[in-house]
Amino acid sequence: MPLQDGKYTIYSKVTNYVVGRKSDEDTSLRPKGVFTLDLKVTADHSRTWDITHVDGDKYRLKAGKAAVGAQDGLVYAYLTERDALQAGEWRLQEIFHHGRNNYIITRPNSDVGWIADSDQADGKQARPACPSILNTHSRSCFRSGLAPSLSNPPSLLANLANGTYKIVNLGSDFVVGRSLREDKSLRPKGIFTLDPKNTPIDGGRIWTLEKTGEGKYKIEAGGARVGVYDDLLWAFLTEPEQASAGEWRIIPVPQMAENAFIIVRPELERGWVASIGEDIDHQQIAVRPLIVQPSYPPRYPSFQVFVITPHDD
Incomplete structure (x- = not known):
């Protein structure tokens, strides 16, 4: 074939x-x-x-x-x-x-x-x-x-309910979210990997998912819509920027871990990529084409995989 x-x-x-x-x-x-x-x-x-x-x-x-x-x-x-x-x-x-x-x-x-x-x-x-x-x-x-567009048919798209969640990078176990040290301006706020030892799961570390259909979601961090600018992940605080943030497709990869997902743009060409190495605290999440490792089902480097679990209020 x-x-x-x-x-x-x-x-x-x-x-x-x-x-x-x-x-x-x-x-x-x-x-x-x-x-x-x-x-x-x-x-x-x-x-x-x-x-x-x-x-x-x-x-x-x-x-x-x-x-x-x-x-x-x-x-x-x-x-x-x-x-x-x-x-x-x-x-x-x-x-x-x-x-x-x-x-x-x-x-x-x-x-x-x-x-x-x-x-x-x-x-x-x-x-x-x-x-x-x-x-x-x-x-x-x-x-x-x-590539994600072919290795994940619609039947494998996420079915996460609307609600609040915690997101952790599979490779590092670091929390993903906005920094505790961010300024108070209305400028876009970066989305980072954060040392779990020093990071409470509150405010900008609480994620809100709103399903829009076919595995696509609007994603918010601390109440601010999340999108991409200059190949990096940002939370947008103003209405014009939020309107352009777009949607994300959340694709389960159970072959990697329980509650594990890749998070990609709807066109499936780019997705979330965390930094690797020893000094990754406060390193911003990138949005790039994903590496797909040669296996079936396909496997991904763990720095491209995120564990999404419900946030306990």
Whole structure:
């Protein structure tokens, strides 16, 4: 069965590294390399793949919305329309003996396809290999991770009742909410991970969910609508800003933990992402494309997963 048109994450089978463009690539219009990248690197749009079915097992691939082709034995994303016309199509051939959702990626009428380096793989550019290697070696096998829009059908959407809740990041056990130290102005207030040892669950740490249908909710922190600005999560205090805050889709991921959810925009392209590391107290929640790990059901890094439980008055 062909892959559905949609957004995907691609991983190298041999390294389990995500495949995509580097976050520190230059800002020119020159072609951008496609690399294997450490999963610990925070995802962004350049590691989200658009896959469009053409015919049979042929597809058009885009990395960060740029058409992907090959030149000089390496895989590139093309930013200009002229270069994109040369990108061509790719054949995605499922290799069942490697496991579910595993593919070799080749040119439709060529004897070369993608291969990833197995040594020091972070930042290594994907390159072609001969077909004998492609059919026998895991370095040539790539696994597709479905984006939230495909991995969570409507039957799995949240059914949280209207009411007040506590939100905690699964990875850190830190409370999610507004800071006790925020100023008294009407400027938007950041949403942070907060050390639970020093954070009472009151005021801006109490969340209100109002269901609007099909797993979508209006979300408030301390009575202020929550939205996104400049790729960060904010609580908006004034009416004009609250009106533009929009809705959120809350998707259960019971494979991660009890009462665990990812929280994404309705279009399913970006979601809440907490900081990782030792010093995460008062680090603001980001809103970015999510990493989807190669498994079924799909798993997510714990810093992208949030535990939502009713607030006890």
